[in-house]
Amino acid sequence: MSALKIPQQILDDMIAHARELDPFECCGLLAGTNGAVSRHYRITNTVAKDARAVEVFEGADVKQLSHLSNSTKAEVAYFMDPKEMLAAFKDMRQRNLELAVIYHSHTHSPAYPSATDVGLAYYPDAAYLIISLEHKTAPDLRAYWIKDRQVSRAEFQSV
Amino acid sequence: MIKVRIPTPLRPLTKNQGEVEATAGSIAEMIENLNAAHPGLKDRLCDDKGELRRFVNIYVNEEDIRFLKGKDTSLKDGDEVSIVPAIAGGN
Ligand SMILES: [Zn+2]
Numbered sequence: 001m002s003a004l005k006i007p008q009q010i011l012d013d014m015i016a017h018a019r020e021l022d023p024f025e026c027c028g029l030l031a032g033t034n035g036a037v038s039r040h041y042r043i044t045n046t047v048a049k050d051a052r053a054v055e056v057f058e059g060a061d062v063k064q065l066s067h068l069s070n071s072t073k074a075e076v077a078y079f080m081d082p083k084e085m086l087a088a089f090k091d092m093r094q095r096n097l098e099l100a101v102i103y104h105s106h107t108h109s110p111a112y113p114s115a116t117d118v119g120l121a122y123y124p125d126a127a128y129l130i131i132s133l134e135h136k137t138a139p140d141l142r143a144y145w146i147k148d149r150q151v152s153r154a155e156f157q158s159v
Numbered sequence: 160m161i162k163v164r165i166p167t168p169l170r171p172l173t174k175n176q177g178e179v180e181a182t183a184g185s186i187a188e189m190i191e192n193l194n195a196a197h198p199g200l201k202d203r204l205c206d207d208k209g210e211l212r213r214f215v216n217i218y219v220n221e222e223d224i225r226f227l228k229g230k231d232t233s234l235k236d237g238d239e240v241s242i243v244p245a246i247a248g249g250n
Contacts, residue, residue, distance in 0.1 A: 027246070080245065106250040116249035117250075120214060122168050
């Protein structure tokens with residue numbers, strides 16, 4: 001697994017995306033070649049757009065969200081718009097790029113994957129990057145590999 | 160013949176093929192037929208009651224089957240099906 005390289009402009013744009021959606025979570029994808037990121041796709045968080053979309057989490061093997069009301073869940077969850085995801089994957093195939101990073105924001109908690117994040121991590125080859133806005137003036141970005149529910153730090157550098 | 164796009168996490172079940180073919184008149188039938196050729200695939204797409212898992216997106220010619228007829232969505236020769244695990248989480 002080669003070290004991730006992310007253009008500073010894309011890092012800045014992800015932070016801007018997180019701030020725009022705050023207090024809801026933002027989400028998106030980064031694609032590139034051999035870990036060198038060259039493309040950023042903002043994807044709509046269906047839960048932030050319509051709190052009713054959190055119904056998708058019912059019956060998921062993630063107990064963590066089950067005791068929360070729908071409006072609270074909407075601020076602590078994300079579900080990528082399926083149509084936009086498919087369009088992003090198609091664009092990657094046409095440009096010969098690979099999915100490199102899956103990102104989302106945490107608006108109230110540190111940049112560490114939650115139990116929900118780990119339970120729903122179906123892409124072992126992509127790094128999961130989290131933008132924490134817990135300290136609003138100092139966004140914290142960290143990335144992880146999540147494989148078979150095991151979390152390890154994924155290093156990245158800005159270029 | 161239906162063309163089915165298989166996502167990376169499921170490719171160990173299809174001998175690493177990113178695309179397989181199936182003959183089926185509906186999504187439900189396609190899943191059964193795929194499972195016969197690639198055992199284990201159904202378990203990844205459906206829960207123990209046979210219902211489609213919520214965290215798998217399935218598209219027919221780029222339409223999300225949630226907005227069609229779910230697993231009763233009909234298929235015809237030449238259709239393209241994409242299976243894409245959902246991306247979701249929380250904090
Ligand atoms: Zn999270």
